[in-house]
Amino acid sequence: MNLLALIIVLAYLLGSIPSAVWVGKYFKGIDIREHGSKNAGATNTFRVLGKRYGWLVLVVDVAKGTIASCLPYFFASTWFAGYKDEFLILQLTAAFFAVFGHVFPVFAQFRGGKGVATSLGVIIGINPPAAAVCLAIFLIVFISSGFVSLGSITASLFFPVVSYFLIHDDTRIMIIFTVILGISVIWAHRKNIERLINGTENRMNLFAKKS
Secondary structure, three states, rough: OOOOHHHHHHHHHHHOOHHHHHHHHHHHHHHHHHHHOOOOHHHHHHHHOHHHHHHHHHHHHHHHHHHHHHHHHHHHHOOOOOOHHHHHHHHHHHHHHHHHHOOOOOOHHHHHHHHHHHHHHHHHHOOOEEEEHHHHHHHHHHHHHHHHHHHHHHHHHHHHHHHHHHHHHOOHHHHHHHHHHHHHHHOOOHHHHHHHOOOOOOOOOOOOOOO
């Protein structure tokens, strides 16, 4: 197996770790995909299982994205010394397959989440300053509105611009990646967008106690 194939497989398997599904089944004996919004992600875990398990799922989902995007450092950092663009392509490939694995996990019948937390994870691994700014945008919108989906959509809209100006690099592959990732997150929230427009989207308060 060559290096590219190895990184693709490992990144996909990392992304495929269905933390929300496994946490729900192990601690509560339920499939999180049959409750709440039926989404296998951190937000639905917060709503259905509470903050303790929601934070656990969130941390795991972010971590698996970060680890996946850093795989090239573990296997190829010395091989690609002086070849910045080639190394970036390898890193972005790993990032893509990690998010793909979260959305279509082999360990959970290919029924995963929307990929927001894992996307944040890969951004942390590739461009930490952009991740910090996007996280700040998400928190501002989420805390002020109470809508997780609106925070995610807004941060995704800003991500390509934020990434471009913080990297100070016009690498075509990076621009394409940021645009595709941003659009993918927004597309995953298309039903949320409909509910936001109709006024039927659910708010969430992380500071409230679960009843």
